[in-house]
Amino acid sequence: MFKQVMFKNALRLGLLLAGAAHAQGAPATLTVITHDSFDVDRKLVAQFEKANGVRVRFVKGGDTGELLNRLILTRRAPLADAVYGLDNTLLPRARQAGLLEPYRSPNLAKVPAAYRLDDAGLLNTVDYGFVALNYDRAAFARTGLPLPKSLDDLKKPQYARLTVVPSPATSSPGLAFLLATVNHYGEAGAWAWWKEARTNGLKVTRGWSDAYEKDFSKNGGRYPIVLSYASSPAAEVFYADGFDPRKLPAQSPTASLFLPGSTFLQLEGVGVLKGAKQPALARKFVDFMLSGGVQADIPTRMWVYPAVSGTRLDPVFKFAQQPDVLPVKASVTANPQRLVDAWVTNVLRAR
Amino acid sequence: MTPSPALRGWLLAFPPVLFILLLLVLPLGRTLAEGGVKLAIWQDPYFLGRLAWTVGQATATALLALAVGGPLAYLLSRYAVPGKSMLLRLLLLPFVTPTLVAVLGLTALLGPRGWLTGPLGIDLDGTPTLLILGNLFFNLPVMVRLAYGGFSRVSPTLTGAARTLGASGLRAALTVALPLALPGLSAGFILVFLYSALSFGLPLALGGERYATLEVEIYTLTAYQLRLSEASALIAGQLLLTLTATWTYVRLLRGGVGVPAPGLPTARGGVAALLWTLVALVVLICFGPLLAVVARGLLGTGGPTLAYWRGVLTDPDTPLLLGNTLRFGLLALVGAALLGTLHALGAWLARSRTLDLLSLLPLMVSPVSLAVGYLLAYPALSATLPMLIAAYTLLGFPLVTRSVLPALRALPPRTLEAARTLGAGALAAHRTVTLPLTLPALRGGAALALATVLGEFGATLVLTRPEWATLSVGLYERLGRPGERNLGEACALATVLLLLAGLSFTLLDGGEGEVT
Numbered sequence: 001m002f003k004q005v006m007f008k009n010a011l012r013l014g015l016l017l018a019g020a021a022h023a024q025g026a027p028a029t030l031t032v033i034t035h036d037s038f039d040v041d042r043k044l045v046a047q048f049e050k051a052n053g054v055r056v057r058f059v060k061g062g063d064t065g066e067l068l069n070r071l072i073l074t075r076r077a078p079l080a081d082a083v084y085g086l087d088n089t090l091l092p093r094a095r096q097a098g099l100l101e102p103y104r105s106p107n108l109a110k111v112p113a114a115y116r117l118d119d120a121g122l123l124n125t126v127d128y129g130f131v132a133l134n135y136d137r138a139a140f141a142r143t144g145l146p147l148p149k150s151l152d153d154l155k156k157p158q159y160a161r162l163t164v165v166p167s168p169a170t171s172s173p174g175l176a177f178l179l180a181t182v183n184h185y186g187e188a189g190a191w192a193w194w195k196e197a198r199t200n201g202l203k204v205t206r207g208w209s210d211a212y213e214k215d216f217s218k219n220g221g222r223y224p225i226v227l228s229y230a231s232s233p234a235a236e237v238f239y240a241d242g243f244d245p246r247k248l249p250a251q252s253p254t255a256s257l258f259l260p261g262s263t264f265l266q267l268e269g270v271g272v273l274k275g276a277k278q279p280a281l282a283r284k285f286v287d288f289m290l291s292g293g294v295q296a297d298i299p300t301r302m303w304v305y306p307a308v309s310g311t312r313l314d315p316v317f318k319f320a321q322q323p324d325v326l327p328v329k330a331s332v333t334a335n336p337q338r339l340v341d342a343w344v345t346n347v348l349r350a351r
Numbered sequence: 352m353t354p355s356p357a358l359r360g361w362l363l364a365f366p367p368v369l370f371i372l373l374l375l376v377l378p379l380g381r382t383l384a385e386g387g388v389k390l391a392i393w394q395d396p397y398f399l400g401r402l403a404w405t406v407g408q409a410t411a412t413a414l415l416a417l418a419v420g421g422p423l424a425y426l427l428s429r430y431a432v433p434g435k436s437m438l439l440r441l442l443l444l445p446f447v448t449p450t451l452v453a454v455l456g457l458t459a460l461l462g463p464r465g466w467l468t469g470p471l472g473i474d475l476d477g478t479p480t481l482l483i484l485g486n487l488f489f490n491l492p493v494m495v496r497l498a499y500g501g502f503s504r505v506s507p508t509l510t511g512a513a514r515t516l517g518a519s520g521l522r523a524a525l526t527v528a529l530p531l532a533l534p535g536l537s538a539g540f541i542l543v544f545l546y547s548a549l550s551f552g553l554p555l556a557l558g559g560e561r562y563a564t565l566e567v568e569i570y571t572l573t574a575y576q577l578r579l580s581e582a583s584a585l586i587a588g589q590l591l592l593t594l595t596a597t598w599t600y601v602r603l604l605r606g607g608v609g610v611p612a613p614g615l616p617t618a619r620g621g622v623a624a625l626l627w628t629l630v631a632l633v634v635l636i637c638f639g640p641l642l643a644v645v646a647r648g649l650l651g652t653g654g655p656t657l658a659y660w661r662g663v664l665t666d667p668d669t670p671l672l673l674g675n676t677l678r679f680g681l682l683a684l685v686g687a688a689l690l691g692t693l694h695a696l697g698a699w700l701a702r703s704r705t706l707d708l709l710s711l712l713p714l715m716v717s718p719v720s721l722a723v724g725y726l727l728a729y730p731a732l733s734a735t736l737p738m739l740i741a742a743y744t745l746l747g748f749p750l751v752t753r754s755v756l757p758a759l760r761a762l763p764p765r766t767l768e769a770a771r772t773l774g775a776g777a778l779a780a781h782r783t784v785t786l787p788l789t790l791p792a793l794r795g796g797a798a799l800a801l802a803t804v805l806g807e808f809g810a811t812l813v814l815t816r817p818e819w820a821t822l823s824v825g826l827y828e829r830l831g832r833p834g835e836r837n838l839g840e841a842c843a844l845a846t847v848l849l850l851l852a853g854l855s856f857t858l859l860d861g862g863e864g865e866v867t
Contacts, residue, residue: 070726074733079734208831220465222476
């Protein structure tokens with residue numbers, strides 16, 4: 001009797017699993033792997049599916065760094081047909097690993113040259129954002145200090161002990177900030193800056209969430225300066241208690257702190273994976289990500305700027321400023337992993 | 352000719368063992384094979400330091416848990432305490448709380464400007480206090496329950512006899528009850544040590560760079576730096592440590608809770624003061640963070656508010672999150688109950704320590720290394736529903752085994768014999784004796800497995816898809832965005848998860864479940 005019950009259960013489980021597997025076997029499925037923050041209006045995706053007679057299956061590949069490593073691990077049996085979310089800091093490794101099949105979308109013509117990722121079309125820029133220091137207006141005012149004016153100011157004890165940044169080794173904004181400092185100071189100078197800042201009280205957390213949600217004074221932490229994005233002040237307004245789009249506040253509780261050499265332009269792109277089972281549909285998806293509907297939809301979902309020029313932005317973006325960013329030296333983005341390793345040895349584990 | 356019990360046991364345990372081979376041993380081996388094992392990493396003082404810290408923090412947690420949980424369990428087993436069974440039952444809740452929820456609660460209470468640390472002006476930033484308290488939050492319940500099991504098997508008449516012969520209460524406890532309950536206490540100590548040494552989410556969220564454990568380093572090396580050969584060396588070292596500790600644990604273990612003696616006296620004077628202090632301490636550590644999360648979901652910047660709950664309840668995605676959570680939870684529950692019961696029956700019949708040890712493996716192996724193994728070994732199955740459910744089942748079924756096994760071992764053999772003597776066939780004897788006596792444990796184990804799976808953040812093990820978002824994923828995503836509404840809504844979702852875990856206990860468990 002007992003065994004019979006168990007047998008029935010086994011049968012039922014098998015049927016359920018088989019049913020679930022069967023439901024996935026629809027014809028012409030396009031698989032798109034993305035980073036975890038990816039979000040787009042489902043209606044737009046439904047339109048794309050209808051227009052191309054395809055079912056789109058999105059797979060979450062972890063955060064940006066994890067996503068790349070998972071693609072490298074599985075390059076012999078690719079997980080997907082297209083990938084969205086790799087950025088300019090990861091493109092060199094993606095190129096080296098031979099992950100991507102070149103395809104230049106016609107829509108790329110509407111993306112300003114400064115925002116294009118590469119000429120071959122391994123990645124087509126969908127959006128861009130600025131990794132930037134933010135500060136908590138109220139908490140900073142309480143310190144009675146003037147705002148720091150340069151990275152040299154920031155490493156001094158009075159400012160370093162007010163600052164928290166996510167680690168370059170385990171977070172993508174952290175990596176971008178590391179590259180910005182290397183670009184600004186050169187390698188040796190950057191290690192010296194980081195070491196001094198750390199000695200003077202700069203806090204390094206693992207991920208962005210730890211820094212922003214726990215240590216940033218706006219969210220109950222002790223540090224009024226945090227490394228985040230230039231769009232975060234707009235997101236603070238959007239996600240504030242009692243947000244009403246018709247009654248926008250005078251200013252955001254936080255603001256960006258554009259110290260020269262501290263910001264980094266992050267370009268996120270979409271591309272076709274080598275070994276894709278549906279290469280033609282994957283190319284259509286690349287075009288779709290650069291189409292007007294998607295471009296207008298993503299800013300308030302992912303807090304980034306649309307790459308195609310002339311796309312209308314939600315009014316809440318008036319609370320975010322775009323810094324002037326100098327182009328980064330090619331040597332800085334050539335092999336970011338080497339710089340991370342050097343940072344780990346020279347700064348994080350230095351005694 | 353009927354097969355020997357040992358053979359029957361191994362046959363019964365075949366499906367779960369095969370499952371462990373396919374979902375654990377093979378992927379793990381695949382991970383180790385991918386990049387080779389670079390043992391030289393163990394000469395690096397940095398990683399030796401990580402090993403020392405991993406062992407150190409786990410030992411500290413286990414000692415603290417023993418210091419608080421041991422005496423409390425002894426007093427609970429010797430005195431009539433109102434609400435005793437309720438307390439023991441509620442203590443299962445922290446054990447199945449999702450890590451993120453615990454982190455939210457601990458930070459709300461003890462973080463910078465926390466509700467406790469703020470007014471007292473204590474700054475715990477840069478200390479491992481939160482990490483150790485987090486470990487205790489999850490593991491004090493394990494210690495109290497296992498130690499209670501150990502002490503309750505020591506008959507009060509034995510300590511009573513010692514008292515009659517002139518020993519003081521303390522002396523009776525130390526010279527009579529303690530030696531007899533020692534295996535239970537040691538087993539609790541080792542289990543707490545293991546859970547604390549291997550926990551991943553807590554040190555990741557609360558340890559920062561400075562207090563990273565081996566498991567966190569394994570994660571960094573695999574997920575971010577793709578240095579598989581170095582990660583593999585750490586995995587191998589950690590596995591060696593784990594298997595040694597687990598083997599010791601399995602040898603020490605005695606199953607079952609003793610029958611509580613009737614007519615226990617009420618504690619008085621100093622003993623009562625000590626008892627209630629310990630109860631208060633355990634309640635504070637184990638339920639404080641949970642209450643803080645609930646409160647945080649109801650308190651806005653401008654005082655009490657229902658806005659976060661309204662936000663969660665009106666979000667068009669919430670029904671999907673809830674539906675997925677329940678769907679995956681129930682599917683995994685069926686798998687876990689089935690495999691767990693088979694494994695327990697097999698290990699019981701075969702009297703095999705190997706099977707016993709095997710059932711603990713899924714709780715002991717680094718999920719990070721498994722995740723890589725799944726990608727490498729089963730690329731075609733990644734991001735498919737069967738893989739997701741299988742991964743959830745792997746996490747849940749050991750809890751069923753560990754719950755049913757002690758109940759089976761505690762079955763009085765003579766009862767079965769009596770049934771047979773009275774004319775019952777083998778099947779009928781099992782149906783009328785084995786099943787009713789082990790059903791409560793099965794229900795308890797199933798409740799634990801379900802609650803664990805409900806709160807599990809599946810993405811650690813397998814690639815997921817947006818349409819499979821669960822409550823934990825919704826919580827995690829909100830924590831990934833700026834703004835107070837996101838934090839408040841995350842706490843409201845955490846409350847929903849806790850309510851679900853509580854509900855699964857109420858529906859499934861009669862309060863008899865014990866995990867060992």
